[in-house]
Amino acid sequence: MKLASIFLVLVIASGLATLGILFAGMFNMARGATDSVERARRSNRLMWWRVRMQLLTIVLIMLWYFASRA
DSSP states (O other), X not given: OOHHHHHXXXXXXXXXXXXXXXXXXXXXXXSSOSOOHHHHHHHHHHHHHHHHHHHHHHHHHHHHHHHHHO
């Protein structure tokens, strides 16, 4: 298996993980009252995980691009 193929699988997996975290955050925000401190912390934690996963996905896309050019 080529390195570019491995990076492509990792890009797809991290993209789906990012999408899952995004939907979890949206579901958390849509659930009822927003005055709970715990819900606000959970929403903030999910947002940070989404940002980290987006960064990982972008880095993997760049690595996949450079590996596929070789």
